[in-house]
Amino acid sequence: MRKILLSAVLFAASLSASSALAEETGVAIFAGGCFWCVESDFDHVKGVQETISGYIGGTQDNPTYESHVASGDREAVQIKYDPAVVSYAALLKTFFRTVNPTDDGGQFCDRGHSYTTAVYTLNDEQAALAEAAKAEAEQMLGKKVVTEIAPPATFWPAEEYHQDFYTKSSVRYNYYRRACGRDEQVKSLWGDEAMLGLDK
Numbered sequence: 001m002r003k004i005l006l007s008a009v010l011f012a013a014s015l016s017a018s019s020a021l022a023e024e025t026g027v028a029i030f031a032g033g034c035f036w037c038v039e040s041d042f043d044h045v046k047g048v049q050e051t052i053s054g055y056i057g058g059t060q061d062n063p064t065y066e067s068h069v070a071s072g073d074r075e076a077v078q079i080k081y082d083p084a085v086v087s088y089a090a091l092l093k094t095f096f097r098t099v100n101p102t103d104d105g106g107q108f109c110d111r112g113h114s115y116t117t118a119v120y121t122l123n124d125e126q127a128a129l130a131e132a133a134k135a136e137a138e139q140m141l142g143k144k145v146v147t148e149i150a151p152p153a154t155f156w157p158a159e160e161y162h163q164d165f166y167t168k169s170s171v172r173y174n175y176y177r178r179a180c181g182r183d184e185q186v187k188s189l190w191g192d193e194a195m196l197g198l199d200k
Contacts, residue, residue, distance in 0.1 A: 024082070024083060024084070025049065025080050025081070025082065025083075026080070026081045026082070026083045026088060027078065027079070027080055027081075027122060028078075028079040028081065028088060028091050028092075028095075028119075028126075029056060029076055029077070029078050029079070029119070029120040029122070029155055030042075030076060030077055030079065030091075030095045030117075030118075030119055030120075031056065031057075031074040031075060031076040031077075031116065031117055031118040031119075031120070032076075032077070032095060032098065032099040032107065032117050033075070033099060033106065033107025033108060033110050033115045033116075033117070033182075034075060034107065034108075034110055034115065034176075034180070034182075035053035035054070035075040035076060035077050035158065035162065036053065036162070036165040036166055036173055036176075036177075037166075037177060037182055038051075038053075038075075038076075038077040038098070038099075039051045039052075039053050039077050039163075039164070039165070039166065040166040040173070041094075041098045041195075041198055042077060042079050042091075042094070043166075044198045044199050045081075045086060045091065045094055045197050045198060045199065046085060046086060046199055047081050047082045047083075047084075047085030047086030048079055048080070048081045048086065048091075049080045049081055049082060050079075050080040051077050051078070051079050051080075052077065052078045052080075052155075052157050052158075052163065053075070053076075053077055053157070053158045053162045053163055053165070054075075054076055054077070054078060054155050054156050054157045054158045055068040055073035055074070055075065055076065055155075055156045055158060056073060056074055056076045056120055056153050056154065056155045056156065057072065057073055057074050057076075057118070057120070057150065057153050058071035058072040058073030058074075059071050059072050060073075061154075061156075062156060063156055064159065065158065065159060065162070068114060069112065069113075069114045072113065073114060073156075074113065074114050074115070074116060074118055075114055075115060075158075076118070076120065076155065078155050078157075079091065086197075088125075088126060088129055089129050089132075089133065090197060091197075092119065092129060092130060092133035093133060093136075093196060093197065094195075094196055094197035094198065095119070095133075096133060096134070096136075096137040096145075096147070097137075097186070097190050097193050097194055097195060097196040097197070098186060098194075098195055098198070099117050099147075099186070100117075100185060100186065100189055101117050101134070101137055101141075101145040101146065101147040102141060102143045102144060102145060102146060102189070103116075103117075103146070104116065104146040107182075108180045108181055108182045108185055109179070109180040109181065110180065116146075116148070117146070117147040117148070118147060118148040118149070118150050119133075119134075119147060119148070119149050119150065120150045120151075120152065120153055120155070121149060121150065121151065121152065122152050123152075127149060127151075130149045131149055134147055134149060140193065141189065141190075183195075
């Protein structure tokens, strides 16, 4: 009987610990042009636990790759991270330094609203940190930063073939990224600050 009670107590304790751990997971949502590239970048940030490509900000439920442009969605990535390892403020700093936040027409070779930059904040604290990061980026670049700091919105995961595309179709992905000029333009804009926080 004691063994059964002890097992029950240990099981309850493990559930409680799992629940506490889940509550300690942070979530960030960034739109930075092609979600394949944003996902790849943030998978190389220490403390990031999971990245999910998806769509956000549009007028229709369940957008798809074929419908998201017409419904006004942006391509975005939901990032789950360990706040004990990396802060939301640090993720924002990395985000701004992996995109061109001064471009209001898209990102690199990808044009149109669905490829514009935005930070979708989940609460007031995130909103304040995002505004501060945007102001810092603007001061550092000496140019107007057009990245939208947006309120919470429903994030819709993209189709499975888009998830981890950079590993599933590495040849196609690497060709696309080079041809689009993403890394070269980020380095030209940010100099030594480019790709800050990425462990590549």
